[in-house]
Amino acid sequence: MADSTVITEAAHGAHGDVSHDDGSHAEHAHHPTERQYWIVFVALAVLTAIEVAWSYAGFEGAALVVPLLSMMAVKFLLVAGAFMHLYFDLKIINGRVFSWAFGFALLLAVIVYFVVFAAFDSLPF
Amino acid sequence: MSDVAVAQGVETHDAHAGASDGEHAGHRTSLGLSNMKLAMWLFLASECLLFGALISTFLLSKANFITEVLAGNPNVTSTMPAELIEEFQAAGSVEPFWDIPFTSASSFILLMSSLTMVLAHKAVSEDDDLQTKVWLAATALLGSTFIAGQVYEFTAFYREGLTYGGNLYGSSFYTLTGFHGVHVSGGILMLLSLLFVAFRGKLNSSRAETVELVGLYWHFVDIVWVLIFTIVYLIP
Numbered sequence: 505m506a507d508s509t510v511i512t513e514a515a516h517g518a519h520g521d522v523s524h525d526d527g528s529h530a531e532h533a534h535h536p537t538e539r540q541y542w543i544v545f546v547a548l549a550v551l552t553a554i555e556v557a558w559s560y561a562g563f564e565g566a567a568l569v570v571p572l573l574s575m576m577a578v579k580f581l582l583v584a585g586a587f588m589h590l591y592f593d594l595k596i597i598n599g600r601v602f603s604w605a606f607g608f609a610l611l612l613a614v615i616v617y618f619v620v621f622a623a624f625d626s627l628p629f
Numbered sequence: 630m631s632d633v634a635v636a637q638g639v640e641t642h643d644a645h646a647g648a649s650d651g652e653h654a655g656h657r658t659s660l661g662l663s664n665m666k667l668a669m670w671l672f673l674a675s676e677c678l679l680f681g682a683l684i685s686t687f688l689l690s691k692a693n694f695i696t697e698v699l700a701g702n703p704n705v706t707s708t709m710p711a712e713l714i715e716e717f718q719a720a721g722s723v724e725p726f727w728d729i730p731f732t733s734a735s736s737f738i739l740l741m742s743s744l745t746m747v748l749a750h751k752a753v754s755e756d757d758d759l760q761t762k763v764w765l766a767a768t769a770l771l772g773s774t775f776i777a778g779q780v781y782e783f784t785a786f787y788r789e790g791l792t793y794g795g796n797l798y799g800s801s802f803y804t805l806t807g808f809h810g811v812h813v814s815g816g817i818l819m820l821l822s823l824l825f826v827a828f829r830g831k832l833n834s835s836r837a838e839t840v841e842l843v844g845l846y847w848h849f850v851d852i853v854w855v856l857i858f859t860i861v862y863l864i865p
Contacts, residue, residue, distance in 0.1 A: 538751060545744040549737060552858075556733045559863040569864055576859040580852055587743050587848045589841075617685070624689055 536586055544586045551575050551582075669842045673849045676812075680853050683808060684860060687801040694798035695722060708795040722865035723798075726791070728782070729862060735778040736858045739813075742771035743851045746844045754837040761840075762827050768847065769820040772813050779810045802861070809857060812850045819843045 536544070555575050558568070585591035662670075697705040698717050706714045717723055749764035783803070793803045823843060826832045832840070 535751075536747075538748065541744060541747050541751075545740065548740050548743075552733065552736055552740065555859060555863060556729060559729065572859050572863055576855060579855045583743060583848055583852050583855065587747050587851075588845055613681070617681075620685065621688065624692070 535589055535592055540586065544582050548579055548582055551579050663838060665838065665842055666845075669845050673845065676849060676853075680805075680808070680856075683801070683805040684856065687805045687861065690797040690801040691723065694796065705796055708792075708799075710790040713790050720865075726786070726789070727862050728785070731778070731782065732858065732862050735775055735782075736854060738771050738778070739775050739851050739854050742768050742775070743848050745771060746847045750837065750840045750844050753832060753840045754834055756834045758827070758830075758833075761832060762824065765820055765824045765827060765840075769817050769824065772817045772820065772847075776810060776813055776817070779806065779813075783807075805861070806857065809850065809853055812853070816843070816847045816850055819846065 555572055558571055558575075563571075694705065695717070698714060699721065701718075713726070717726075745764045745767040749761055749768060752760035752764055783806075791799045791802070793799055820843065823832060823840060826836075
């Protein structure tokens with residue numbers, strides 16, 4: 505419901521039916537609150553601490569690399585989604601299509617990376 | 630009659646758009662984002678390719694370096710001090726070389742700067758002049774601290790024997806982290822420019838998008854460090 509409101513506002517803004525200020529406020533109205541920014545920061549700090557602790561825990565191979573890469577991916581998504589407002593901007597540009605396109609491009613890039621490193625026999629696990 | 634009305638409507642809209650362009654970074658595209666924001670995202674996409682290439686090169690050269698060190702290839706082992714090579718051979722990786730606690734502190738500082746950056750954007754959106762200056766200054770200060778740490782780290786690595794021209798591993802490491810450092814330095818200059826504009830009293834909510842664009846760049850640099858920290862430092 506909230507999504508459709510945002511999309512409708514964005515569509516109106518694109519056609520000039522509402523002022524630019526209205527569009528801008530529609531964007532800012534859906535940005536995180538200060539409290540949410542602090543929560544994201546605490547999550548990032550905790551994940552970094554866990555990453556460092558995990559690297560000292562004595563794990564090897566996939567047991568070391570997979571959790572580290574997973575935590576890295578979560579941190580990536582937190583910064584891009586909340587701090588860079590990507591999660592909110594993708595909603596504004598009606599972006600089911602763009603969300604899927606972004607996700608697909610990201611997945612494709614990761615697959616290409618793994619294929620290249622496998623080709624050079626350089627996978628870390 | 631209706632044509633006149635339409636023409637007047639277009640004129641009014643254009644006049645509004647013109648005035649708005651002066652105040653804001655640019656009018657909105659059919660995607661619902663402003664032109665400037667879309668341009669920044671495209672620029673950041675091109676930066677992804679740059680850092681993707683640098684990270685790939687580093688990973689490939691690291692794997693090759695370790696293989697050659699373990700095999701005792703004199704062309705590689707002669708490029709670094711013997712004690713260091715012995716440490717690498719004993720560990721089977723370059724892990725003993727890193728100062729993880731120090732780099733973790735640097736990572737934390739850069740993450741904190743991302744928080745202060747979004748708080749600066751929030752403050753300028755709400756026309757809170759004092760908070761805007763405080764958070765912008767804090768972000769620039771944290772970024773400078775990170776760069777100071779990187780300079781210290783580079784100096785320590787150089788003294789221990791990892792040089793830029795010694796081998797491909799050293800070259801790719803310094804190129805990757807150095808490029809990141811240059812991007813952080815560029816971000817600090819942008820922040821100081823915003824701070825200068827703020828002190829002249831010309832940074833208010835009508836320019837919030839400019840702060841947001843600098844913020845996008847800053848967070849991107851933070852994201853790149855999230856990748857570098859895990860891939861370069863934590864994964865042996």
